[in-house]
Amino acid sequence: MAGSRLSLRSRGEPPALRLSRQADALAAAGDAAAAAGLYVRALAIDPTLAGTHNNHGNALRVLGRLDEAAAAYRAAIARGLDEGMAHYNLASLLRQAERHGEADDIFRQALALRPCHAEAWNNWGNLMRDLERYGDAAMGYRHALALRPDWSDAHDNLGAVLYLLHEQGGEKEAAALARWWRRDHPMNPLARHIGAAIAGEAADARAPDDYVRQTFDLFAEEFDRKLADLDYRAPALLAGLLSDESPVPSGTLDVLDAGCGTGLCAAFLRPYARHLTGVDLSEGMLERADARGLYDDLQAVELVAFLASRPKSFDLAVAADVFCYFGALEDVFSAAGEALRPGGLLVFTVEELEPEDGRPYRVATHGRYAHTESYVRAALASAGWAPTRCDRDRLRFESGAPVNGLAVLAERPTRGV
Template sequence: MAGSRSSLRGGVRRGLAGIAVPPAVKLSRQADARAAAGDAAGAEPLYAQALAADPTLAGTHNNRGNALRALGRLDEAAAAYRAAVLHGLHEGMAHYNLGSVLRQAERQDEAEAAFRQALALRPDHAEAWNNCGNLLRDLGRFGGAAVDYRRALALRPDWADAHDNLGAVLYLLHEQGGEEDAAALARLWRRDHPDNPLARHIGAAIAGEEADPRAPDDYVRQTFDLFADEFDRKLAELDYRAPALLAGLLSDEEPAGDLDVLDAGCGTGLCAEALRPYARRLVGVDLSDGMLNRARARGLYDGLHEAELVGFLATHRLAFDLVMAADVFCYFGVLDDALAAACAALRPGGRLAFTVEALDPADGRPHRVATHGRYAHAEAYIRTAVANAGLMLRRCDRDRLRFESGEPVTGLVVLAGRPAG
């Protein structure tokens, strides 16, 4: 019996028909195993040896291209993908791989031709439509990019990245003078994806249609989950000042370190360093788990909660001495519920500090959602809403929150308090 098992294993090594595996194929398979283990540096020489033995292995050319791309050898990767096509790999994926590496190498015209060939061979490849859209966006062809993103979403309706890409390119199209085209495409986006939070909110803003009283929770969560890893870097590039401005409102008071403090919509924890000296207990709340993971890494919070803000405040009545909300209420149009909940969560004498984007008084409306999805508020509305919530307004300053597209964004920096009596 032992001899029979040994003979069977030997037969498997030679293949079912008893034909030995060619050396080039063996080398290619060894390279595939290394590539699958994440060892591109070890795989690439084996692919090269395999192709030296048999240059007609189209799939091996393609896989070598993948390894070369992982190693940053982009021109060589492009040559490998072209060799794969030359030797008969006439399928969409080879052309898609070629387009992707050419885009990475900033060879845009060649990349677009490769993507179009990939899509001609495989029109159901959502990733190819999305990446072709990315290429057109790089080239400033925003309308064409939007069309390609829509094609990707027709194939993968729930793909968050493609929705985010479409919203971003419609914003760019609108800001670069294509308001009518952007509005028309935004209306189609809303029509085709009525349950998607980005389509519902950003689509309405760009189309100039009636927006919700506040940004949908799913929109906020999805936006910041996607943005979490680059959030701090992006805001630094925009000279984001809201946390520092809010800290300035508190600077005339000695940080006794005995307050219960809530960082409302804490994000990655940019306010934590300023708040920590005031707090015996510092708590953060945010909708985005991705943002909370970054905040947790700072090690400055006593507790972090993934929750919707108004609901969280409503279940923590009289729990805090200070609530800070840096650029959080810009995701609310109507502020009544949020400010009332904040007042209820404050102890007598407690303070609420927050920022909003300032709406030009000439607009005439209390609040308005802009094409980037954030609401701006009129100062008169803020003053009225604060009073209606049972809070006393202590400061309402105008200052620059950040830059956007090279232009300063003016905001209102507000300090209010719950009466002590």
């Protein structure tokens, strides 16, 4: 990542400045190698051009010549560029080179010179996270968000580091920071949801749509690989339930893959379907689902609203690790009941909450809800579903520990329809 570039201005056009401007244009066009050559020529004529040293450092960094780039940034500072830009660029480069102690010193100088530089606070937070100083990292992100309240990257970073702080024994500090986060950013979906989980406060009845969309758009590209690393088993468990129920797929059903993500369930659903529909909030996930070539229809839409708009349209609905983003399940179960035909099947997983917790469901620090088996059964019954299978099994690993859940098959009764 290139550093911040300075704009060179002069009333005249001395040769060194003219070459610098030409080099800036080449750098902006993506030709770092040519730009670096012109910067060298400009500085040979006038080595006092502090901004040119800084911009030369940016070009060298793009070319991977990190030691030379560091020398260029130091030259810019030595030549009087002291408003914090070159310090920030140098500190970012030193972090990239894993020279953490030096990077910390230079970041602090940059912030002393330019305390309103949100990017510097955020990247100093990243450095603190590299060093596993999670409380300091959170403070860096806090400063960045005070300057840029709507910056999604800083919110993502803060949520991730508060989770790490909490999981590694800093529960009280993480909770205090999470309460601040929720107080100062009440409309941010990540602050509302993850902040509540880490603070131990009451969360919404379901994860905010913007939070879910943002989370899965962010991880869409690497989603399948990450789940493979976690030994993710939800699609296989649901495939097993369906196989037990219908050993020979007929290919005659209208099938809904609810919260389809990248399409991990599509391969086992396709043999059952005459028409396979996938819905998900994340456009990024749907792009990858579409690439599988197994769906007849894919829609970026909120699940409950979609179900409500499709009365008696499906024979089978599958939701692999979708209801873990719902706390209260009554509305989604009722909507599914309206969308499925009599005799239709709903097959899904949830993460299991032990009854000793005393609550029907709760949101964990990673942002997903867990549910007790008794609550799942009661919510199904209240929506008119008859659960026929409710198997306990491991869904995946998380931080090396198994995450246990329920794989459920429920039927829409034909009586009274």
